[in-house]
Amino acid sequence: MASEFGAVSHLLPPSYKSMVASWIEEDTPSFDYGGFVVGEAPGEAKLLGKSAGIVAGVPFFDEVFRQLDCSVEWHVREGEAFEPVKHCATVRGPVRKILLGERVALNTLARCSGIATQSNRLLRLLRHAGYKNVLAGTRKTTPGFRLVEKYGMLVGGCDPHRHDLSTMTMLKDNHVWSSGSISTAVRAAKAAGGFSIKVEVECQSEAEADEAIEAGADVVMLDNFTPEGIRIAARNLKTRWGFGGQRSPLIEVSGGLTEGNVEPYVSEDIDIISTSSIHQGVKHVDFSLKIVH
Missing domain, CATH: 3.20.20.70 (Aldolase class I)
Structure with missing residues (x-):
């Protein structure tokens, strides 16, 4: 969801890029055996949305592939709802590197989009019931993944509540x-x-x-x-x-x-x-x- 003040992605701290790097490192701590099989030939892949929802987590998805020398072309906007099966984006680059980032990028996008979808669903229910004020999340988030989950709430139109004990x-x-x-x-x-x-x-x-x-x-x-x-x-x-x-x-x-x-x-x-x-x-x-x- 883009507000009148700009895109939600503009809120992200620079540190999210190092967080993405740590995810990639966690998933391939030594040799990439499967990637060896497919090699460095250029290719492209379609990102398919297979269940209805709201797209959220685009900056994290993009950063995974940017760090792997791939490019992403989006065919939907962040915050947009879609029905399956939807061709949401196209990823281009060396096939080995597309597959290297595949699971990390998909897991993050799926989780963030699920939160945005549920956040927006409950917000719409409350608006229909006449509630005009704030719907907020909580600090009951996954350690190490809080930024993504809070981001999903924002894309869904909700307040993320306090981010940490210092906020x-x-x-x-x-x-x-x-x-x-x-x-x-x-x-x-x-x-x-x-x-x-x-x-x-x-x-x-x-x-x-x-x-x-x-x-x-x-x-x-x-x-x-x-x-x-x-x-x-x-x-x-x-x-x-x-x-x-x-x-x-x-x-x-x-x-x-x-x-x-x-x-x-x-x-x-x-x-x-x-x-x-x-x-x-x-x-x-x-x-x-x-x-x-």
């Missing part, structure tokens, strides 16, 4: 229990992070949310509430703390939300709905790469 301070039950109270935890987090780091607090009740806001929390997460309980709590908190005022918090809702149960949680008082269901355990989009002969 935003989220105080969960273990932080609160270990520090003694919500107020103590928030004050410590504010002192450590300063003005530039937002503080979010996971709350199990309205009373806990009030304590967090009073202490200076920027976001309160209402966790594992019932749909009715969420609507009541969010309305009460917004009423008590004001809309858009200096101390008005963002209200986030989370806790086991999926496309099967999320609609009853829709409320104009909820600023953020977060769920790992848009990226954790989602079905991959099926792609294959076929040498033209």
